[in-house]
Amino acid sequence: MSETSSNVSGATPASPEGSGWGVTLKLSADTVDDATPIFATAHVEGAVEWTDLEFRYRWSLDVEEDGPLHGSSGVYDDQSQWGFIPPQTGSFWLCVSVRHKHTGVVMEASRWVTVQEDESFRRPPLPSADAPSVVEVKDVSMIFNIASEQFNSLKEYFLALARHELKFKEFRALDHIDFEVKRGEAFGLVGTNGSGKSTMLKIIAGVLDASEGSCKVTGTIAPLIELGAGFDMDLTAKENIYLNGALLGYRKEFIDAHFQDIVEFAELQNFMDMPLKNYSSGMVARIAFSIATITEPDILIVDETLSVGDFLFQKKCERRIKELVQSDGVTVLLVSHSIDLVERICDRVCWIEKGKMRMVGPTDEVCDAYKRLAG
Structure with a gap:
């Protein structure tokens, strides 16, 4: 049976007695705004080869495990770092599970991160009427001529052209557009x-x-x-x-x-x-x-x-x-x-x-x- 241990703070490695190795979870930041990705990195210490380990990440909103919103990185793989995009503001619990491929031992470490609304950016104010214009689009139309029938070869096309049988229909991609x-x-x-x-x-x-x-x-x-x-x-x-x-x-x-x-x-x-x-x-x-x-x-x-x-x-x-x-x-x-x-x-x-x-x-x-x- 595999052993499992937990480390909520991430300050000291999670290491069951006799396992010989442990894991901590480090985050790119403990508090971020809602436009910033969070990078979670598993740090393994002790007598273990990295090639023998595989990683899986989980997250949950407000509570540990299965909050109102939760998810994971998917199946175990060899990625020791994971990028998490918060779906909304709030407190998120992030957890990494590290499994030894041969012994089946699983270590876990977790951290909390606060995601707050990004107050640093505001849409630019509406321009004044006398502000200088950098783009002036006045009554713009774009017309493409499309052949009214399909030809199977260039020979057929040029024969129709020589016989004045080639007809086009007009397609207006843009029709009288105005803005500044x-x-x-x-x-x-x-x-x-x-x-x-x-x-x-x-x-x-x-x-x-x-x-x-x-x-x-x-x-x-x-x-x-x-x-x-x-x-x-x-x-x-x-x-x-x-x-x-x-x-x-x-x-x-x-x-x-x-x-x-x-x-x-x-x-x-x-x-x-x-x-x-x-x-x-x-x-x-x-x-x-x-x-x-x-x-x-x-x-x-x-x-x-x-x-x-x-x-x-x-x-x-x-x-x-x-x-x-x-x-x-x-x-x-x-x-x-x-x-x-x-x-x-x-x-x-x-x-x-x-x-x-x-x-x-x-x-x-x-x-x-x-x-x-x-x-």
Whole structure:
């Protein structure tokens, strides 16, 4: 029968008599705000090989074991550190179980952590009417011509073209959109899939030219629009940092000075010499976000880039965006399907639906109307 011991404080190792080893649980912090992940690390002391151990983490709200909210890291594995994202504010009990693969002995240690509301960030106030505009979108429409029938080969296509039998139908991705974004705002774009949000951002970033109307942008732009844009997948991550930085207008000397900061923020120190084609989409997103936000651009455009990263890195990116918003000099344009994220960061929101602008105004008003659409 396996032995089990508990260590609530984490100050001294839990070690049953005769086992020869014990465990303590250390946390990255005892008190955090609700936007901060908690890192729990198991420390094992005594005569035992780490390769003989496996770990499992549990958490519970308000009480030890099975509180009103509870969960675990899953099955036992070899991870001695675990990142926990609190689902809400409150007091959380965190516990690590360490099992010896051969003897079956299980050690446990636990700690309490307090999660409080993040009071450090406030959405920027609504801009004054005379505040300078950095983005002016006036009566913008984007029209794509789509072939009215499908062809099975280029030969069929060119035969139809030569015979003047090729017909197109007009598709309006955007239909007479009007809004302004003031300097220092955090401006959100919301809407269902295919509503035209990303097309609007591409026009602002200069990737597309509007079919009708005008879009005036004042200042430098750091666009995070399409994953992998500005990268060469055959080059290493290190080479791509310099390539993408050059495309954003950074000199080599600037990248040299900030290279380590970029790598550390991306948390990819061990993968710099690996070709980007071997990266996951989340790893590419880490590199792209780190380069774009290494300095404070005039305008940062973020289009669902964060959605492909892991949850811990999403939180890290969100904190960086908040820092940029609080700096007063950076304007953030954010497209996200996460209404919670838009509500946390943006002061104003534009709702685009099926290419038409449904509403633009203060975040709470627009998001409430948008959520009512979803039922």
